[in-house]
Amino acid sequence: MLSIDLRDARPIYEQIADGIEQMAMHGIYQPDEQLPSVRQLAMELSINPNTIQRAYAELEHRKVTYSVKGKGSFISKDCQQLRIRKLSEIKKQLRNVAEQAVELGASRQQLIEWIQEKGE
Amino acid sequence: MLSIDLRDARPIYEQIADGIEQMAMHGIYQPDEQLPSVRQLAMELSINPNTIQRAYAELEHRKVTYSVKGKGSFISKDCQQLRIRKLSEIKKQLRNVAEQAVELGASRQQLIEWIQEKGE
DNA sequence: TAACTGTAACAACGCAAATAGTACAGTTGG
DNA sequence: CCAACTGTACTATTTGCGTTGTTACAGTTA
Numbered sequence: 369m370l371s372i373d374l375r376d377a378r379p380i381y382e383q384i385a386d387g388i389e390q391m392a393m394h395g396i397y398q399p400d401e402q403l404p405s406v407r408q409l410a411m412e413l414s415i416n417p418n419t420i421q422r423a424y425a426e427l428e429h430r431k432v433t434y435s436v437k438g439k440g441s442f443i444s445k446d447c448q449q450l451r452i453r454k455l456s457e458i459k460k461q462l463r464n465v466a467e468q469a470v471e472l473g474a475s476r477q478q479l480i481e482w483i484q485e486k487g488e
Numbered sequence: 489m490l491s492i493d494l495r496d497a498r499p500i501y502e503q504i505a506d507g508i509e510q511m512a513m514h515g516i517y518q519p520d521e522q523l524p525s526v527r528q529l530a531m532e533l534s535i536n537p538n539t540i541q542r543a544y545a546e547l548e549h550r551k552v553t554y555s556v557k558g559k560g561s562f563i564s565k566d567c568q569q570l571r572i573r574k575l576s577e578i579k580k581q582l583r584n585v586a587e588q589a590v591e592l593g594a595s596r597q598q599l600i601e602w603i604q605e606k607g608e
Numbered sequence: 609t610a611a612c613t614g615t616a617a618c619a620a621c622g623c624a625a626a627t628a629g630t631a632c633a634g635t636t637g638g
Numbered sequence: 639c640c641a642a643c644t645g646t647a648c649t650a651t652t653t654g655c656g657t658t659g660t661t662a663c664a665g666t667t668a
Contacts, residue, residue, distance in 0.1 A: 379656055393592060403664045405613060421615075437614045438665030446498045451592055458589045459602050463587055466603045472513060474569055480600050482579050483586045499625060525644060529638050541646075558634030558644045 372413055380415060384423035386473050389432045392443050403433065403441045492533055500535060504543035509552045512563050513571050523561045523602065 370387045372380055391397045403409075410417040424441050427433040427434060432450060435441040444450060466479055490507045492500055511517045523529075524541055525539040527542060530537040544561050547553040552570060564570060 381656080406615090408611085416532045418659085419657060422656090424614085425526065435614060436665085438612085438667080440613060440666095446546075453514060455589065455592050455594060458585060458594075462582070462585045462589065462599065462602055465604075469575065469582065472575050472578065474575060474578075476603060479582065479603055482582055483596060485583075485600055501625085503619080526646090527644085538628080539626065542626090544645085555645060556634085557646070560635095560644060 370409075370413065372415070381419050381422040381426060384409075384413075384420065385430070385432075387424040388423070388427055389430065392432050392447055393454060395447075397443045398441055399445045399447050401443045403443070405440060490529075490533070492535070501539050501543040501546060502527075504533075504540065505550070507544040508543070508547055509550065509574075512552055512567055513574055515567075517563045519563055519565045519567050519575075521563045523563070525560060 369473050370384060376383055378386070387398070388403065397403075403414070403424070405418045405488055409415075410420045413420075424435065426433055426434065429439075431444060433441050433443055466476075469479055470476065489503060492503055496503055508517070508523065511607070517523075523544070524532070526537050526540045529535075530540045533540075544555065545554065548555055548561075551564055553561050553563055586596075589599055590596065
């Protein structure tokens with residue numbers, strides 16, 4: 369479920385966009401499934417409609433959703449491809465962080481152990 | 489060399505703090521080595537001295553440097569311990585990113601291959 | 609036609625980052 | 639001692655961003 373954390377450093381519209389993107393990537397939202405309307409979600413979260421609109425615009429820009437005037441906003445049809453694109457971003461991040469670790473003196477073997485460690 | 493990127497999302501004082509911390513971690517700055525004075529660095533970078541002061545305060549808070557009134561700001565004596573602390577932060581980041589990748593469908597084996605791939 | 613949808617525009621507010629200027633306090637070398 | 643350097647503190651101001659509140663327009667649907 370979508371929730372807003374005011375202590376979160378991210379702005380509200382970004383939390384909403386990230387949350388919905390997560391749900392789409394994880395299959396909680398299905399392709400072509402309709403999102404709650406701008407005004408309805410604004411009511412539910414007690415947030416100004418403009419903020420929701422901005423979140424939806426961000427989602428559309430990320431190609432996670434598409435919007436149709438008068439009808440609503442919907443999850444994109446090709447979530448699979450989006451997941452792959454997202455994964456490739458995360459690969460970059462991973463390699464970036466790994467490089468930083470190596471520069472600070474960690475061995476590649478060490479990194480692998482860190483990834484394989486279980487828990488918490 | 490320290491440089492400021494105005495397109496960078498991070499505030500200037502943070503860019504400066506990060507940059508100096510990097511140099512300290514990588515041994516470019518030696519323990520007890522003196523940093524440029526607040527006013528001198530402000531001149532060099534064409535930035536207000538207050539911004540530099542804030543960066544130096546941040547560095548002191550991170551225990552990367554220590555300051556002495558009337559004398560100057562200096563790199564901490566125990567850079568080694570700082571390097572280890574920094575490395576443990578990076579470990580957290582690595583495990584965090586790895587978890588995200590797994591949630592999106594990557595296998596742990598896949599992550600290990602990504603880390604071992606030689607850089608593009 | 610009424611009630612819903614997305615979209616656009618504008619003013620207002622709060623907040624944090626950054627700037628600007630001034631002042632105070634400690635150290636150092638001549 | 640003194641001038642010139644160091645860090646530090648404080649206040650006022652500007653700027654940009656996020657959010658709110660409001661109003662309005664355009665398209666869809668029952």
